[in-house]
Amino acid sequence: MEKAHPELTARNFPSAQEELQAAQPPSLYGGPESAYRLAFADSAFLLREELRPVRMQLELLKPELVQTELGIESTIVIFGSARILPPETAAERLAEAEAGGDEAAVARARRQVDMSRYYDEARRFGALVTQRSRTLETPIYVVTGGGPGIMEAGNRGAHEVGGKSIGLNIVLPHEQAPNPYITPELCFQFHYFALRKMHFVMRSIALVCFPGGFGTLDELFETMTLIQTGKSRRRPILLFGREFWTRLIDFDWLIETGMISPGDVNLFRFVETAEEAWEHLSAHYGFDLPDTTTGAFAEDM
Numbered sequence: 001m002e003k004a005h006p007e008l009t010a011r012n013f014p015s016a017q018e019e020l021q022a023a024q025p026p027s028l029y030g031g032p033e034s035a036y037r038l039a040f041a042d043s044a045f046l047l048r049e050e051l052r053p054v055r056m057q058l059e060l061l062k063p064e065l066v067q068t069e070l071g072i073e074s075t076i077v078i079f080g081s082a083r084i085l086p087p088e089t090a091a092e093r094l095a096e097a098e099a100g101g102d103e104a105a106v107a108r109a110r111r112q113v114d115m116s117r118y119y120d121e122a123r124r125f126g127a128l129v130t131q132r133s134r135t136l137e138t139p140i141y142v143v144t145g146g147g148p149g150i151m152e153a154g155n156r157g158a159h160e161v162g163g164k165s166i167g168l169n170i171v172l173p174h175e176q177a178p179n180p181y182i183t184p185e186l187c188f189q190f191h192y193f194a195l196r197k198m199h200f201v202m203r204s205i206a207l208v209c210f211p212g213g214f215g216t217l218d219e220l221f222e223t224m225t226l227i228q229t230g231k232s233r234r235r236p237i238l239l240f241g242r243e244f245w246t247r248l249i250d251f252d253w254l255i256e257t258g259m260i261s262p263g264d265v266n267l268f269r270f271v272e273t274a275e276e277a278w279e280h281l282s283a284h285y286g287f288d289l290p291d292t293t294t295g296a297f298a299e300d301m
Contacts, residue, residue, distance in 0.1 A: 016040060059196075076207075078154035078210070087117070090116040118150060128274050141186075145170070170191070228267060238268070245270065246270075
């Protein structure tokens with residue numbers, strides 16, 4: 001095949017990077033008060049109140065482009081408390097509390113030890129999803145809010161089996177430094193909660209909620225509302241820990257008072273272990289079913 005002339009595919013205009021490098025301001029116009037700098041390189045301009053629509057567009061676009069370029073199509077979102085400790089840390093705090101002799105502190109530490117089992121389940125679930133889906137035609141990636149606790153556990157499980165996982169961090173006054181197990185090129189940071197929420201849902205094939213506080217409840221009910229109202233396609237919602245969720249939310253009372261329809265409780269399912277959660281997802285999507293055309297199992301393809 002005859003080689004095409006290079007000018008047939010050459011750029012007609014300089015790239016933004018080239019223009020930025022070339023546009024070094026004269027000393028007279030290099031100060032912070034100068035309007036000389038290029039608009040896209042002027043952080044003071046981009047941070048103006050009137051530029052909020054542009055900033056929101058950028059927050060939607062950046063993670064979308066990165067994930068598309070890396071071939072990420074399907075995700076499982078793991079929500080849960082940032083305050084749930086790894087079992088070894090919870091055990092250390094209990095020993096410290098018992099040594100201090102403060103009964104109230106001991107009671108809190110014992111509760112932390114009890115709740116730490118969810119850290120282990122989230123960690124095992126992250127590993128299980130990553131391992132069992134890596135040979136699928138469309139691998140599934142774990143997504144968390146990027147912080148500590150349950151979020152750390154989900155990313156950690158994926159990391160420990162050599163997989164990639166995503167962290168959608170957000171600027172907050174506390175509890176939001178990225179955990180060390182997120183894949184660096186998939187560690188994002190958001191300013192706008194609304195755009196972060198969109199990215200949680202856009203690629204998700206399931207939502208998995210561990211015990212958590214306001215943030216977890218916010219994401220859970222927002223996703224259920226989207227599905228209930230038909231604004232989003234139906235997908236599995238798994239709640240880890242029946243005892244926790246049924247004590248926290250009286251779903252029967254919501255039905256009895258007419259606040260939700262009886263069928264709305266079918267939007268979610270209680271699970272207790274990582275294996276039970278995967279089994280439900282596998283049954284829903286046919287991950288472990290044999291391929292009738294080859295006789296192989298879907299996950300081995």
